[in-house]
Amino acid sequence: MQFQQLLYFVAVAETRHFTRAAERVHVSQPSLSQQIKALEQELGAELFSRARGNITLTDAGEALLPLARRILADTETARIEVQELAQLKRGRVRLGATPSICTGLLPDVLRAFHDLHPGIELLIEESGSHDLVRELARGALDLALVVLPLPTPSPALTTVELLREDLVVVSSPSASAPGRPVRIKDLREQPLVMFRHGYDLRELTVAACRAEGFEPTFTVEGGELDAVLGFVRAGLGLAVVPAMVAARAGRDLRVTALARPGLRRTIALAHRSDVAPPRAARELQRMLLASRRGEPERAMDID
Amino acid sequence: MQFQQLLYFVAVAETRHFTRAAERVHVSQPSLSQQIKALEQELGAELFSRARGNITLTDAGEALLPLARRILADTETARIEVQELAQLKRGRVRLGATPSICTGLLPDVLRAFHDLHPGIELLIEESGSHDLVRELARGALDLALVVLPLPTPSPALTTVELLREDLVVVSSPSASAPGRPVRIKDLREQPLVMFRHGYDLRELTVAACRAEGFEPTFTVEGGELDAVLGFVRAGLGLAVVPAMVAARAGRDLRVTALARPGLRRTIALAHRSDVAPPRAARELQRMLLASRRGEPERAMDID
DNA sequence: GATCTCAATAGGCGTCGCCTATTCATGTCC
DNA sequence: GGACATGAATAGGCGACGCCTATTGAGATC
Structure with a gap:
């Protein structure tokens, strides 16, 4: 059984005419006749009763027709679904x-x-x-x-x-401004607002301070990114954040670069x-x- | 797209293994690989991610799998349905x-x-x-x-x-027995129990009487076959019925042949x-x- | 680095589906 | 009633394609 044969079969069933069905599926009439015959042989039953000028489905043909239609519809669906995925019309990115x-x-x-x-x-x-x-x-x-x-x-x-992005220091405009650019060691006595555990920024900042030989001091710690920026804005301390985050945080934060070599991630x-x-x-x-x-x-x- | 390709595709999807899938569908591994590749090309999307030793469906493959299974199941159903009809396991005769x-x-x-x-x-x-x-x-x-x-x-x-079956005369055993065998003209003065209009037997009997030059007389008329036999059994008159019907009507009816040339249908x-x-x-x-x-x-x- | 596994390529062969041309059957018209 | 027209079924040839075996190629594993 082949898709073409089912297609031809449906065409004949719907036109009740071999020659017109052949035109519809763009194939010569003998080819269509042969394929129908092959299908009939494989299934072991006549599908059409070929009364001259009055082609009709046999009961076997009647039984096959709905299934053939469904199979063809499913192949069309399959084709479309896969192509939509391939053409990025549908899909998902996690x-x-x-x-x-x-x-x-x-x-x-x-x-x-x-x-x-x-x-x-x-x-x-x-x-x-x-x-x-x-x-x-x-x-x-x-x-x-x-x-x-x-x-x-x-x-x-x-x-x-x-x-690679540079890390910068953000602070409240109203707070005492650190010199610019800031060195890591300048953070020694500065109160910091620190992210919760799990943030890469936390590990990075703490590691940098330790490399300079001191343990940073936190006024607040544990917040998510937005909260930390809010605390900084409120003057609770400084924070070390990526330049891109600082740029988006708005103008009511002072952004200060780190002195060379600085920090980047x-x-x-x-x-x-x-x-x-x-x-x-x-x-x-x-x-x-x-x-x-x-x-x-x-x-x-x-x- | 071809049934074989879908079959191969499902086999690979289920075994997650080209070589084993090839064995399962009884084809060489290169043939199977080629067909999968052809299917992928036609659909315009990769169906499997071929990580060594870890064949997985891509999202396109995931989308195709349920449809492929359904298509294959439908073809199997079609095959069985048609063959059952052909083998007279199912069907209808009106x-x-x-x-x-x-x-x-x-x-x-x-x-x-x-x-x-x-x-x-x-x-x-x-x-x-x-x-x-x-x-x-x-x-x-x-x-x-x-x-x-x-x-x-x-x-x-x-x-x-x-x-061709002979028509015979049935009568009640208790009634006055007509001579045997009966001639049509003997029915002239005999009361008949007659079927309703539409029965071939009615036309046939009446026509036979008219050919002999008389109109038959009915004591009861209009019944179906069983009713007519019941009336005859009750002694209301004679009836002309096919021999086969008379034979089945039971022993409480007297069955008399018609004299040559008789009547047949x-x-x-x-x-x-x-x-x-x-x-x-x-x-x-x-x-x-x-x-x-x-x-x-x-x-x-x-x- | 040698071996092993397993999918992908190469090349050859047979089948099959398609084509055109023709035949055959059956209504239809003069 | 014979010529014609219509429409499906053969006949024969050609190209494509699916299958095969043999081989290559790329990751694992020891």
Whole structure:
């Protein structure tokens, strides 16, 4: 049994005419006759009663017709579904990212992606790099934006470096302004507002302070990104954040660069090494990589 | 897209292994790989992510799998349905017959047919020949047992003579016995119990009397076959019925042959000339024709 | 680095589906 | 009633395609 044979069969059943059916399916009448005959032989039953000028379905033909129609409809559906997925008309991307990346880098790119591919569902998982790596390995995420180096490096994950961004100090405009640019050691006696455990920024900042030989002091700690910025704005202390986040945080925060060599972090795209990400995820990956040409400069030229 | 390709696709999806899938569908591994590749090309999307030792469905593959399964299941259903019809495991015969044939000839043959083909639905339409011919032409019946000659002969119907049966006279054992065998003209002063209009037997009997130059007299008229026999049994009069009916009517009826040349009627099978009857109807037709070898003798050797 | 596994390619062969040309059957018209 | 017209069924040839075996190629595993 073949799809063509069913197609021909339905055409004959509907036109009740071999020659017209052949025209409809764009094949010569003998070819159609042969295929119908082959189908009848394979099924072991006549499908049409060929009374001259009055082609009719036999009872076997009547039984076959609805099934044939359904099979053909299903193949058409299959074709369309798969092609819609391939053409990014439908689909889903499960993207993981750290909170600071969600705030800094993602909005513009996701907006652009959604404008290009409005049918694609975007699922964002906002977590620390550690969790993201685990979810990625589990297959619960297609793609993740993580901070390098990975907390648990593994050959099972492929990472592509996306951009390096400078960290800057944010403070309340009303508070006593630190000298500019700030050195890490200047933070020794400065009260800091610190993220909760799990934030890469926390580990990074604390590690930098320790490298200078001191333990930082926190006035508040444990908040998410927005809360930390709010506390800073309220004058509770300083915070070290990516330049891109600082740029988005608004003008009522003073942004101060760190003195050389400063602090920077590397953001990378990660996905499983063994399976290629779905089509839609690959497309998002492509757009993220393309965006690094223009974005970083614009984001980094803030004092 | 081809059935084989879908079959191969499902096999790979289920085994997650090209070589094992190839074994399962009894084809070489390269052939299977090629067909999967062809399917992917036609659909314009990869269906599997071929991570070494870990074949997985892509999202396109996931979308295709349920449809592929359904398509394959439908083809299997189609195959089985058609074959069951062809093998007379299922089906329907719409058979028309006159009341006397229903009573006389049919029971044994239908019993035999049903024993052979219990899955076939038997629909009996009991009417006069005139109605039967009309229903046959309309396509409402597959086959009819009618009395020849047809009331409205037509080239659209094909008739095959099935058997000739003698008509006999039935009477109550208690009533005054007519001489044996009875001549038509003996019925002149005999009261008859007569069927309702529409019965071939009525026309036949009345016509025979008129040929002898008299109008028959009826004590009761208008009943169906069973009622007529009941009236005869009660002594209301005589009736002229087919020998086969008389034989089945039981021993409390006296059956008397008609004197030569007697009366007989021809029963034939009729069906539309333009379309072949369905498979099941042809089989019943075959059994009816086969039965005439033995049945008539047994039915006609009464009295 | 040798071996092993397993999918992908290469090349050859047979089948099959399609085509055109023709035949055959059956209504239809003069 | 014979010529014609219509429409489905063969006949024969050609190209494509699916299958095969043999081989290559790429990751794992020891």
